[in-house]
Amino acid sequence: MKIKRNTLLTLAAIVVFYGLLAIAQNFLNTYLLRILNLCAVYTIFAVTFNLIFGYTGQFSLGHAGFAAIGAYVGALLTLSPVQKQANFFLQPIVPFLANLQVPYLPTLIIAGFLAALIGSLIAWPALRLRGDYLAIATLGFSEIIRIFLVNLQPLTNGAMGLKGIPDYTNLYWSWGAAIVAIFVIKRLIDSSYGRAMKAIRDDEVAAEALGVDLFKHKIMAFAVSAFFIGVAGALFANLISTIDPKVFLFTLTYQIVGITVMGGMGSLTGSAVAACLYTIFLELLRPIESQFNIGALVIPGIPGMRMVIFSLLLLFVILFYRKGLFGQNEFSWDWLIDFLSGKTRKLKASQATLPKNGTEQEKKS
Template sequence: MKKNNILTLISIIGFILLLLVLNITLGSYKMRIFNLCGIYVILALSLNLINGFVGLFSLGHAGFMAVGAYTCALLTMSPETKEMNFFLEPIVPWLKNVQLPFPTALIIGGIMAAIAGALIGAPVLRLRDDYLAIATLGFSEIIRVVFTNTQRITNGPLGIKGLPTIGITGQSWEIVIWTWGIALFTIIFMVLLINSSYGKAFKAIREDEIAAEAMGINLFKHKMIAFVIGSFFAGIGGALLGHLMGTIDPLMFRFLLTFNIVLIVVLGGIGSITGSVISAIVVTISMEALRILDADMQIGGYIVKGIPGMRMVVFSALLMIVILFYQRGLMGTNEFNWDWIINRKKKIQKI
């Protein structure tokens, strides 16, 4: 165990150094995609906690992301930027002159998303399966519609533009540290949570609610804990996504966004932290790499006309192939373990 902890610590330090090297060597576009990978790692892990480890079927993640994104945006924007955005109707007086540092606003955004999760979870977590999915999806759409129609708070359908960049100074190295630093914190937090007594209770509820309740596990309490924690990290991820893009509007937080995160979780393996991390990186990079299929390509002396939407067709076909051969996802419920590498190394040495 001590050896594994030392290897994990060395890996974390090595990864931090890799981030700094990539920030110097990669261009701004590639670094933007790399930062997006970190944000999707946070979002995938937050949803996997609810859907994978507790066994709930929630489809309301986009709503919690919207709460975190709008909260953080409104708290970090300068009064001048707010005045430029709210030209149809002035912003409410109690938000007009509020401007907080990014770290403070980010935490508040996560807390507001967690509060929204608690308010929504209180009535809907007594439901199961498809009924829970429909209820959470409905609440997510309600949040989006409310944000669309609160012109003096969220600027309605026009959205908010000119958001400050991630971090305090907004430099590229700071953006990397924030996105991947929080992603790394989320991974460590989820590992510790799942390996704790709460994590064992979550898995027991997932396997058999009746048996878990018979063993003395409070079903509603543990479901609520997982739902609130997942909502908190969804709010954090939504805030980071909004500030990375520099603009947010209600259409960003449609069901399609939740579907993309569910896709990442299923592809990686429902109930696998390692799978969610790998899948988030692979899916995010693949979606961008396949954009070349939508544009004209020159192969030799010939120009092949691009077909708009072709990348989604190819990407969907690749996903179908993966799911056919890995029905439980890339990792299933397995997790990365240093013993895999150590044992494999010993086998190679014996050969």
């Protein structure tokens, strides 16, 4: 009965959510729409990193490289032949891409599959390492991908990047992809594969002794994560309309790690909420990087101050909420209904009286 009720509530919530997206898409200005789209893109980044590290325990720093693959695939497949000719004026584009233009949905899928393929190939040797060594190896592979993007002039237009990318990304595409990513990853971690991944995270030796195929489950986590990172990269490229290799520096990966740690390792809900808070918070802090006045006092803008404040906020979370804002907790309809009906407060009140009653009974005995 509860399962049927929760399914109906989830479907109703999705319908209401898309109704709100339709209102936002039609009535909000371009600036606010871009912020909401970025919230969805960073949500995908965060939940995919959580799958690799939060649930499988593999500290990978290759997100920026996989996102770059998805972004360039998304750009090259959606650019018109005229725009490709305008971009590749120093050296002609490779012939098979010159007149190729693919619809947006197949482009997202192709971007995801190519990122998953390359992610799996990278994971094949890298996953033989553990801990900090794995992080260094994946970070190195990410930088190798970026260097290839700089030097493959006929394919990527080198350091000049790609301009005039069609702005196909809207709230329906971005948040639709985010919902699909959360749904797929949630179903995965609730399955036997997900339980095996959690066992690998907690103790690889014990998991292997129980018959868990470590390599297969690690590769699966990397492939699923890289697929959705590639999709997010394509969404990002078709949102900002201009990309170049500098967009995908390793600092992007560090931002994703910070968002995920802030939300809570092992919590998809925390990743989604932290991604939205991060995006909105940085935009609210944008004025401090330009000159502003407080009465007669002129405060010069300090470039990069937004990231300094975000770092301080992340440090505060680590000091006082070591498990992140949500820890390993997830939103559920059962919790919400119990909270609204007062059962949660009653349960906490009854638990608070248990030690006292126990002590009184011990004294009487």
